[in-house]
Amino acid sequence: MRIKYLVQTLMIGLVFAGSSLVALAPAQAQGAVRSQHGDWQMSCDMLPGASEEQCALIQNVTAEDQPNVALSVIVLKTADQQARLLRVLAPLGVLLPNGLGLNIDGEDQGRVAFVRCLPNGCVAEVVMDDELIEKLSNGDTGIFIVFRTPEEGIGIPISLSGFAEGFEALP
Secondary structure, eight states: OHHHHHHHHHHHHHSSTTOOOOOOOGGGOOOEEEEEETTEEEEEEOOTTOSSOEEEEEEEEEOSSOTTOEEEEEEEEOTTSSOEEEEEEEOTTOOGGGOEEEEETTEEEEEEOEEEEETTEEEEEEEOOHHHHHHHHHOSEEEEEEESSSSOEEEEEEEOTTHHHHHHHOO
């Protein structure tokens, strides 16, 4: 239930690229699941001031050996169709300077910095290029890595089943 709330409030505040973060309140969480694509859900919401609904692919995951460490992974196309974004909401307490790592099918994809922390977690964001989209579309498993200390990384697996179909279906 907490993850669902986090995703809904994150969508309200972070969906548009370049938009400012708004104060998040439970009453604003109105996202509706539109479709299921493998292990990904497409959720859509009408954001304040928007003329059209914004949709995103979402997957919520938890570390296998640490159930208190969970991520919300959100993929969307900006309203102007100029950018494709991957946003991850990580729990508070992660080591920010180490960023968020990504590994797809055993191949390191690098790290991305956290851009902001909210009351319910810290957000990392990357603009996806064609190469990353292809790897996510053709891969089986991704592993996001968050750090508690410079030496201790926690790998959190995500399924890539249904990613290609879901990404293609994004408006």
